[in-house]
Amino acid sequence: MxxxxxxxxxxxxxxxxxxxxxxxxxxxxxxxxxxxxxxxxxxxxxxxxxxxxxxxxxxxxxxxxxxxxxxxxxxxxxxxxxxxxxxTSAVDDSLQLYFLCAHPSLSPSSAVALTLRAVGGLTTRQIARAYLVPEATMAQRISRAKRAVAGARFDAPGDVATVLRVLYLVFNEGYSGDVDLAAEAIRLTRQLASVVDHPEVAGLLALMLLHHARRPARTAADGSLVPLAEQDRQRWDTGLIAEGVTILQTALSRDRLGQYQTQAAIAALHADAPTAAETDWVQIVQWYDELLRLTDSPVVRLNRAVALGEADGPRAGLAELAALDPGLPRYTAVAAHLHERDGDTARAARLYAEAAAQAHDAAERDHLTRQAARLNSR
The missing domain is CATH 1.10.150 (DNA polymerase; domain 1)
Known part of the structure; x- marks a missing residue:
């Protein structure tokens, strides 16, 4: 073994x-x-x-x-x-441990670290490398999390939604160091899906598979980001897409819609389009409307503005954007994209440069800087 x-x-x-x-x-x-x-x-x-x-x-x-x-x-x-x-019941044991590691007393970062350690079986060193922090720092974080759940008992039903949020956080960390956290999140979610018959668990698994399928095309040979519209779709993993769509269809057929199923439906529409120009943006906007009904999230409203700009034109997207808080993450980058599509390249170049200055991720910052330079070179 x-x-x-x-x-x-x-x-x-x-x-x-x-x-x-x-x-x-x-x-x-x-x-x-x-x-x-x-x-x-x-x-x-x-x-x-x-x-x-x-x-x-x-x-x-x-x-x-x-x-x-x-x-x-x-x-x-x-x-x-x-x-x-x-x-003993392996199903009950695994499920209760998921609930324990997603205990409400833990911060999101501590819950993620404890889940990777206790449920995933990763070593403290592996988790530290994945998060690019010193091993001693991660050891302290895990020790605090252990102490926080020390008195917790397996005598009450856990919150599946909290477990899903933790797994979603793991997946969004992506890949760094010698541990592929996206793949680890998929493995853990598959395990959870095998013991929990819940459409949102299936929805999260479908969402992860559909996003992960595009991973090979997300970066160029030099490591730079490749936007979705410019990705080589021949490099997408069609096997993962097919699996994700099948899982999603089964979940949706149960008529218990949740936010992960809705996000997966949006991802499936992107995956289904042979080219960026053939994306069904009208239906994507409709799914964002469902997601807003479920979450009323400002980030969802921002993403809906992008989709509306594709479905009804950039000015419709800008009008939607005007009602949102400019302090939202990626707000300036979205504004730059919509102004460029509307033909205002000078303003778009300035906004791309502002967005680059605000970016925390190096790859995203480099991408936005290149976008500004591309427009300024004209």
């Missing part, structure tokens, strides 16, 4: 230890020790029941780590009363 297959077992093993009465932080440490031991010994003598082996070893490591007589007696009682690993 390779490392990636081993990581799939982490949620179940960790949840068993917590349900037995182990403190979350101590249980997580014990599971990590068991994983290291598995990687060391399994290539020579793989067990018949990998999950049971990990539970046994992790539980022993936990018992060895705490020596007080009262605690030992309590744990021995729990151990005697606990069913064997094979009799």
């Amino acid at each position: 390779d490392e990636s297959s081993l990581r799939v077992l982490v949620p179940r093993v960790l949840a068993v230890l917590v349900r037995r009465g182990a403190d979350f932080a101590a249980a997580e440490d014990a599971v990590q020790d068991a994983l290291v031991e598995a990687l060391r010994t399994w290539p020579d003598t793989p067990p018949r029941d990998p999950a049971g082996w990990l539970v046994t070893v992790a539980w022993r490591r936990f018992l060895d780590a705490t020596r007080s007589a009262d605690a030992r007696r309590r744990r021995e009682e729990l151990l005697e009363a606990e069913p064997q690993p094979g009799t």
Whole structure:
């Protein structure tokens, strides 16, 4: 069994230890020790029941780590009363661990880090590299998150919406370092979809697949960003698109529309267009109307202004934009795009330069700077 297959077992093993009465932080440490031991010994003598082996070893490591007589007696009682690993529900274990890592007491960044560590099975070093922060910084963040959920129990239904928000945050981090967070988010969402029959879980998975399908075409050979309208659609992954559309259609057929299904429907319309010119912008605007009804988000209104500018002309988009807060992220870049389409290239060049100065991402800043230079060169 390779490392990636081993990581799939982490949620179940960790949840068993917590349900037995182990403190979350101590249980997580014990599971990590068991994983290291598995990687060391399994290539020579793989067990018949990998999950049971990990539970046994992790539980022993936990018992060895705490020596007080009262605690030992309590744990021995729990151990005697606990069913064997094979009799527990892997579905319940995995699901409860998702809920625990998305606990409302955690900040979004802490929930993401704890999910990657406890559910994803990534090491602290891998997570730190993915987020481009020192390992010590990430270790502190994860330790604080563990302490925050230490007293949480598996005795109440979790909030699926919170779990989905955490997975969506993981996906949006994309790729950096030696861990592909977009691919990791898809793996975790697939796992969640296998244990939760909910159309919004399916909607998020479809959304991730449809966006991920365009990834090969998003950057040029020199690493610069390629806007959607200019991407080589032959480089899109048609297999992922087909899978995403199928999952989305099944979710939509249940008539329980949510924001992730709606976003996935917009992504599917982009993926379905053979060329940028053939994009069904009218239907995209209609889906944005649905998304606004569900979320009333200023960012959605900004994206709707772009879509309206494509469907009804740039002046319609600018009129929509005028009603929004100029302080919104990407507001200036959207204004530049719409003014360029309206023929006001001088104003568009100035706005592209302003947007570049506001950008936090280096690739986006370089792209906007090139847009300004392109118009100024005319």
